[in-house]
Amino acid sequence: MTGPLIQPNLHAALVHFPLALLLVGVLVELLTLVFWNLRKSTIRIAGRWMLVIGILAAVPTLTTGLFALHQTAEAASQPADAWEAVVSRSTWSPELWDNIREHVKWMTIGTLMLLLGTFIWISGTDSARRNMYLLGIVVLVAGGAMITYGGHAGGELVYQHGVGVKMISPQFADASVPPVAAGEESAQLEVGYSPLELHVFFAGAAIALIVASLGLSIRLSNVLWENRFAEEKAVAAGYRPAGRMGQSGNLLSIPVIYPGIFWVLSVLVLCMAIIMGLSTLGLWKPQDVWSYLQSKQSRDEIRPVVHIWLGVSILTLAILVGVLIKFSPRRRLLTGIASTLLAVLVVGQVWTGVLMLFDGTSSPHLRFSRARANVPLSVLPVLKFTPVAPPTTRPVESVVPVPATAHTVTAPLPGTMPTTPLP
Numbered sequence: 001m002t003g004p005l006i007q008p009n010l011h012a013a014l015v016h017f018p019l020a021l022l023l024v025g026v027l028v029e030l031l032t033l034v035f036w037n038l039r040k041s042t043i044r045i046a047g048r049w050m051l052v053i054g055i056l057a058a059v060p061t062l063t064t065g066l067f068a069l070h071q072t073a074e075a076a077s078q079p080a081d082a083w084e085a086v087v088s089r090s091t092w093s094p095e096l097w098d099n100i101r102e103h104v105k106w107m108t109i110g111t112l113m114l115l116l117g118t119f120i121w122i123s124g125t126d127s128a129r130r131n132m133y134l135l136g137i138v139v140l141v142a143g144g145a146m147i148t149y150g151g152h153a154g155g156e157l158v159y160q161h162g163v164g165v166k167m168i169s170p171q172f173a174d175a176s177v178p179p180v181a182a183g184e185e186s187a188q189l190e191v192g193y194s195p196l197e198l199h200v201f202f203a204g205a206a207i208a209l210i211v212a213s214l215g216l217s218i219r220l221s222n223v224l225w226e227n228r229f230a231e232e233k234a235v236a237a238g239y240r241p242a243g244r245m246g247q248s249g250n251l252l253s254i255p256v257i258y259p260g261i262f263w264v265l266s267v268l269v270l271c272m273a274i275i276m277g278l279s280t281l282g283l284w285k286p287q288d289v290w291s292y293l294q295s296k297q298s299r300d301e302i303r304p305v306v307h308i309w310l311g312v313s314i315l316t317l318a319i320l321v322g323v324l325i326k327f328s329p330r331r332r333l334l335t336g337i338a339s340t341l342l343a344v345l346v347v348g349q350v351w352t353g354v355l356m357l358f359d360g361t362s363s364p365h366l367r368f369s370r371a372r373a374n375v376p377l378s379v380l381p382v383l384k385f386t387p388v389a390p391p392t393t394r395p396v397e398s399v400v401p402v403p404a405t406a407h408t409v410t411a412p413l414p415g416t417m418p419t420t421p422l423p
Contacts (some may be wrong), residue, residue, distance in 0.1 A: 008164045010201055011068040014061045019151050021054030022114070026144040029137065051140070055118045056212060058111045058147070060204030065107065067200045069100065070357050072164050083358040084369050096161045103153035110146030113139060115211060122215030125222050196357075199276035203353065206273050207346060209266040210318060214339050216259035217325045221332050263322030270315045277311065296361075303352055304361045310349040317342045 006013045028047025032038045074086050087097075117139040121129060129136075157163040281304070283289045289308070296305050321338045324331060352366065359368050 009064065009068045009071055010197055011061065011064040012164065014057070014064060015151075015154070018054045018058040018061050019147065021050045021057065022144060022147060025050035025054055026140050029140060033137070052118060052122075052212075055111075055114045056208040059115065059208040059211075060201050062107060062111050063200045063204030063207075064197065065104075066354065066357060067197050068164065069104070071197075083360075086358075092161075096157070096163070099153055099157055099161065100163075103150050103157060106146045106150035106153065110143045110150060113146065114143035115208075117143065119211050119215045122212065123218035123222070125219065128222075195276050195280040199273055199280055200353075200357075202269055202273035202276055203349075206266060206269040207350070209262060209269055210342065210346065213259050213262040213266050213318075213322070214342070216257055216262060217321070217329075217335065217339070219257075220259060220325065221329050221335065224330055225332070260322070260326055263318065263325070266318055267315065267322070270311075270318060274311050274315065277308075301361055301363075302366065303356050303363065306366070307349065307352040307356060310345055310352065314342065314345050314349060317345065 025047045028043060028050070032044050032047075038044055073090060073092075090097075117136060120132070121136060124132065158165060278284065278289065281292065283292055293305055293308065296302075317338060321335065321342060324335050324338060328334070355363075355366065355368065363369055
């Protein structure tokens with residue numbers, strides 16, 4: 001029997017690190033507001049590195065979390081089932097679905113908020129960071145609160161509802177349990193890997209690296225322009241700088257981290273994601289990929305076709321942006337257009353990937369299939385129906401006929417006089 005390399009999945013192994021790094025980093029940054037002597041200490045530098053690493057690590061943790069939901073919810077379903085069919089056959093309670101909805105919602109919103117804030121902070125110059133410092137504190141506290149609540153909901157899924165947990169009783173507790181055979185014991189130790197899970201992991205890591213690369217590229221461009229204006233003002237004022245101006249001796253002394261290594265890592269991780277994605281579909285040769293695309297187009301299945309073409313486009317555009325930043329870092333308009341297009345393609349790739357993961361590849365639409373009204377989808381409110389009480393009836397009493405006599409008294413109707421003479 002084979003199983004995943006990490007039990008139960010990669011999400012369970014990754015989730016603790018970004019949570020710990022983010023919460024400690026937010027706490028250190030808040031302490032610098034109270035203790036001013038910590039502002040220029042190495043503690044603050046360590047705290048900010050915790051924030052950056054934790055937020056970037058949260059992206060693959062989020063994508064593997066989506067795979068974990070797919071894995072646990074579809075455990076008793078067919079691989080090609082749509083999400084509507086999976087949920088309709090689910091034995092999970094409405095309370096559990098509500099808990100899943102809270103976990104996914106708040107972790108997604110908090111991660112995206114912190115990721116956007118990190119991108120703005122990385123891309124900004126020192127002066128821009130000082131101007132946006134208070135806003136950054138608000139974003140950090142809000143994002144940290146969201147992921148804390150989302151992490152609490154995730155903990156309830158495991159420890160209260162037992163999602164993804166399999167309880168195995170020890171064999172010595174019951175003498176009636178037969179011992180495990182030698183062949184079966186070795187078979188239980190066999191593990192493998194899921195290409196789909198690795199594809200999701202590498203996709204999240206690639207997104208995090210692309211965000212960091214874009215942020216560092218924008219910062220490099222901004223610093224070069226600020227240094228250029230500072231040099232022009234200095235020369236106009238009569239200052240003649242000795243030696244080469246720029247990064248090695250700029251007037252502003254703004255530190256710059258060149259993003260070349262990050263773009264190389266982004267391209268490599270993107271290639272790994274593409275390879276794992278194609279291996280999930282069983283495609284190893286270029287002619288196989290082309291035949292697969294043609295067969296899907298003939299059957300009007302848009303999702304996998306769009307997903308593959310978006311992946312190729314993202315890889316090509318990442319290489320293009322990296323080359324532009326390397327050789328023409330001051331072409332801000334061209335770099336900005338390419339970076340914006342890259343961000344749009346990444347969003348579209350994530351959406352089509354979510355559709356294929358949860359709703360299959362058969363639907364031709366770029367949205368989820370329409371759910372039935374009685375399906376407690378995690379994205380929909382749970383509908384509660386109150387059963388109508390059946391009408392209450394009393395058993396018919398047996399009536400004994402009484403012969404009419406002269407002494408029979410007939411009960412008068414209300415408001416009338418009796419018609420039967422009394423004796």
